Amino acid sequence: MDGLEAAAVSVLKRAVELDTKRRWTESMTCYQEGLHLLMEVIKGLPEGSRRSAFRTKATEYMDRAEKLKTQIEAEKRLGKYHEQLHIDEDSTGHSYESVFGRFLDSAVTVVEVEDPYIRAVHQCYNFLRLCELCVRKCPRLRQITLLTGSDPGDADAQRERLNKIGASLSERGVKLAITFSETLHDREIRINNGWIIKIGRGLSYFKPPASKFCLGYNDLDLRPCQETTVDIIHKAASK
Known part of the structure; x- marks a missing residue:
């Protein structure tokens, strides 16, 4: 098995695994990536039984992906779509892009963030990373809203950090609207294409890095995480 074939098999196995766990949007991404790789493998094979077998397998995966897409869309229309991801203690591979980047696209214009703890320096950096991801993935983005708690220890420094993020976003044509609440408890991200x-x-589900010069300091997919649960739901897209 050559490298391309091994990659196709690995990604498609992952698609089936996620499909079984009802993590369907992740599964769809893997089906699409795996099928692309599999088609490249098929192109390089001579006519014969092996190529025919690969084509049959590709058709099976395509059929499942189409059925899954139809099922996702049906549940979205009914307002019943829900999938859950459990992030294990010390696990890696859970950057913001990996967890929910697939929901950020060219249709998104507004992202709303509610998190009571965007206060300390590392928490503001995490919010900045989210803003960077939104700007990179959403070319029509016009506003990010943040509802958070005020830092009782140093509210002025907190506001200064957030205002600097807002100034940087404004250079990209994106407005940052900040509101403070002393009673906020829930944590969620709402995207105006309907995903929550x-x-x-x-x-802030990442563990502190061991140092500034270790893997995972910049790339959050390499950063160990604290145990947490992510719920992904879909409601009718807001205007």
């Missing part, structure tokens, strides 16, 4: 991401620990 509820993270038990909010944005």
Whole structure:
């Protein structure tokens, strides 16, 4: 088995695994990536029984992906779509892009963030990372709203950090609207294409890096996580 074939098999196995766990949007992404790789494998095979077998398998995966897409759309229309991801203690591979980046696209214009703990420096950095992801993935983005708690220890420093993020966003044509609440408890991200991401620990589910010069300091897919649960639901898209 060559490298391309092994990659196709690995990604498609992952698609089936996620499909079984009802993590359907992740599964769809893997089906699409795996089928692309599998078609490249088929192109390089001579006519014969092996190529025919690969084509049959590709058709089976395509059929399942189409049925899954139809099922997702049906549940979205009914307002019943829900999938859940459990992030294990010390696990990696759970950057914001990996967890919910697939829901950020060219249709998105507004992202609303509720997290009571965007206060300390590392929490503001996490919010900044989310803003960067939104700007990169959503070319029509015009506003990010943040509802958070005020830092009782140093509210002025907190506001200064958030205002700097707002100034940077404005250079990209994106407005940051900040509101403070002393009673906020829930943590969620609402995207105006209808997707809602509820993270038990909010944005700060990553463990502190061992140092500034270790893997995972910049790339959050390599950063160990604290245990938490992510619920992904879909409601009718807001205007």
